[in-house]
Amino acid sequence: MVRVTWFKVDDGFYRNAKTAMLSDAATALWLRAATWACDQLTDGFVPERILPMLRRGEGMEQELVDAGLWERLDGGYLFHDWLDYQPSAEEVEALRQKRSEAGRRGAKITNSKKSAKAAAGDAADARQDSGNVLGKKAANLRPVSVSVPVSNTYVLDSVADENPEAISLCKHLADLIEANGSKRPSISKQWKDAARLLLDADHRDPVEAHRLIEWCQHDPFWIPNIMSMPKFRKKYDTLRLQAERANPRSKAQQNQDANEQMVRRYAQDAQNARQAEQLRLGA
Incomplete structure (x- = not known):
């Protein structure tokens, strides 16, 4: 995009x-x-x-x-x-819409040309087959292909909807699931949607969510029962209440610890990105 x-x-x-x-x-x-x-x-x-x-x-x-x-x-x-x-959000969205419409029109024209070309080729094949079989019903004629233009509106919307905090929660859960010996799960659209809704629709504190992911992936009961972000969102309140009972420390202290973990994680991610860029430039 x-x-x-x-x-x-x-x-x-x-x-x-x-x-x-x-x-x-x-x-x-x-x-x-x-x-x-x-x-x-x-x-x-x-x-x-x-x-x-x-x-x-x-x-x-x-x-x-x-x-x-x-x-x-x-x-x-x-x-x-x-x-x-800087351009306003309204101006950016208008430009995105304009580019999206232009892309759809271009795809429609291209696909129409392809369909017409395929139809002409099929008609020629049909005529040739009819002559070869001398009146017998022709077999194995290729169907006329009809291309379906793929809109890039979804791509724009999905990127615009991505929340860096939601992505971070998804990565954190995937990392811990893998650390527990399971196959690393794919961070799918369902995962990203669940994390985004957890923050935007359920109004959960991202620091608390980060802490609960940490807690449930160290709890013997919840390790095999929380294997995806949609399941984590569904069981969020249950996890929160059990974690509070299991840990008598104040919620403020727990959130402070989780916040420090998040900061360390972001710092490590940034360092990894810088190292990867240096390796790329060096290559």
């Missing part, structure tokens, strides 16, 4: 009064958050709950707010003057 969004950064960023004195960590957070907002079409809004995934460090958000780059809102932060420099 051809991407239609790019995060635009002014070439004077390095010397701007707002950014010149930023710490490297805050600058990195700003950039990661900006690309996330672009990818997710949030019009510059960054929810508080995804900041651990972006490797937020202590005090970074306030540093960006103090510099005038972010504005504090309920539930997260908003990039200052985002729509002055």
